[in-house]
Amino acid sequence: MGSSVAQLAAMHGHEVRNIDVDQPSLERARASVDRSLERFVRAGRVEEAGAERVVELIDYGCDLGAGVGDAEVVIESVVEQLEVKRAVLREAALAAPSSCLLGTNTSQLSITAIAAGVPEEAAERVIGMHFFNPPVLMRLLEVTRGQLTADDTVARTEEFGLTLDREVVILAKDVPGFVTTRISAAVRLECLRILEEGVASAEDIDRACKLGLNFPMGPLELGDFNGLDTFLAAVESLEASHGSRYHPPAVLRNMVMAGQVGRKAGRGFYRYGDDGRRLD
Ligand SMILES: NC(=O)c1ccc[n+]([C@@H]2O[C@H](COP(=O)([O-])OP(=O)(O)OC[C@H]3O[C@@H](n4cnc5c(N)ncnc54)[C@H](O)[C@@H]3O)[C@@H](O)[C@H]2O)c1
Known part of the structure; x- marks a missing residue:
């Protein structure tokens, strides 16, 4: 950044x-x-x-x-x-x-x-x-x-x-998460819960958001782009200020612990080449 x-x-x-x-x-x-x-x-x-x-x-x-x-x-x-x-x-x-x-x-x-x-x-x-x-x-x-x-x-x-x-x-006010991070974190967490429940694959969740909800990028591919370690730290802190609605699901913790933090690591919800391009 x-x-x-x-x-x-x-x-x-x-x-x-x-x-x-x-x-x-x-x-x-x-x-x-x-x-x-x-x-x-x-x-x-x-x-x-x-x-x-x-x-x-x-x-x-x-x-x-x-x-x-x-x-x-x-x-x-x-x-x-x-x-x-x-x-x-x-x-x-x-x-x-x-x-x-x-x-x-x-x-x-x-x-x-x-x-x-x-x-x-x-x-x-x-x-x-x-x-x-x-x-x-x-x-x-x-x-x-x-x-x-x-x-x-x-x-x-x-x-x-x-x-x-x-x-x-x-x-008008200093509130953790401001406007945008609160909203985007809530959406991405719901996508992670859907993934964890086995309802749909990461790719299908992203496609559904793009095609059905007009998101320019899927929330999970955006998560890879921004870094899942950064996202985990963000939701931990949002949970501390706003409560359990921001509780990070196990799938997120596991990916971060395994170093699968997104594009910068070559691996997140998707895989990336050395030049940062998506491979799958
Ligand atoms: N990644 C995003 O999409 C995004 C979007 C908006 C805001 N931000 C915010 O921007 C900030 C950086 O995020 P990022 O994704 O670039 O993280 P990053 O981990 O990719 O980069 C952080 C950089 O800070 C440097 N750094 C660490 N300690 C330092 C120190 N003591 N002095 C100088 N440099 C130091 C690191 O070497 C690294 O280059 C965070 O506060 C993040 O929340 C990130």
């Missing part, structure tokens, strides 16, 4: 630093941006020169403090774990300018809980900036203010979202 948010920002003329924990992660991010840009060029949506410019606008590094020293906007997009997000956003807040927007791309954690990790004066600049996968194609930016988020932060985030040509929806 982080590399695609970086690409989206660069495609709209922003200078970006993509920061990760190690070189292999950065190389994966760079390769993913290259592949995506190739597709944009092949589809005639971006010129060769434009793609080269996007590549030039993204810088890669592992030093978070140095990377955000002159940033206007930070978008934390690390693993969906509260403690990790708190620590990363705190480090960013300490090093970034005192006017910098501190966005978090959490899919469902409380923005207020993440903001509790930053120094007190920075909490008013923390805000949920929820992008969708892949950010370069998906038009929505779901914005959530935390308990301490300032009005000015909300207004600046909306302006920033418009510079990325996204449609911005601003929620």
Whole structure:
């Protein structure tokens, strides 16, 4: 997600630093941006020169403090774990300018809980900036203010979202799961229960949703695309806030424990080749 948010920002003329924990992660991010840009060029949506410019606008590094020293906007997009997000956003807040927007791309954690990790004066600049996968194609930016988020932060985030040509929806309350994650998790969990009950195969559940309900992608293939480990963490956290309706079925736990976490692992509900294409 982080590399695609970086690409989206660069495609709209922003200078970006993509920061990760190690070189292999950065190389994966760079390769993913290259592949995506190739597709944009092949589809005639971006010129060769434009793609080269996007590549030039993204810088890669592992030093978070140095990377955000002159940033206007930070978008934390690390693993969906509260403690990790708190620590990363705190480090960013300490090093970034005192006017910098501190966005978090959490899919469902409380923005207020993440903001509790930053120094007190920075909490008013923390805000949920929820992008969708892949950010370069998906038009929505779901914005959530935390308990301490300032009005000015909300207004600046909306302006920033418009510079990325996204449609911005601003929620009135900080509730775990926001609007979209609550709805999509409920739908995907029901698909998993149907699968577990043996009512239909993964493929047929996806086909039924696409053909009968007009879903652009089946919920299970979308689960593979987003990562089942990320989904399990999300529903565990939604269960903690909203109760047993988000209880993860055994089939999901088993797949994650077996490493069958979706496209990035080559195996989830479906199988994938090294290039991420579906094999069956
Ligand atoms: N996958 C999706 O479809 C999707 C959609 C919307 C939002 N999100 C959110 O985006 C975030 C990232 O999700 P993802 O699917 O890209 O996960 P991922 O596991 O693929 O990527 C997480 C990245 O964070 C890096 N990271 C971990 N700890 C770090 C640290 N301390 N400092 C810097 N980098 C660190 C990892 O090296 C990795 O590159 C999560 O909060 C997730 O909920 C994901």
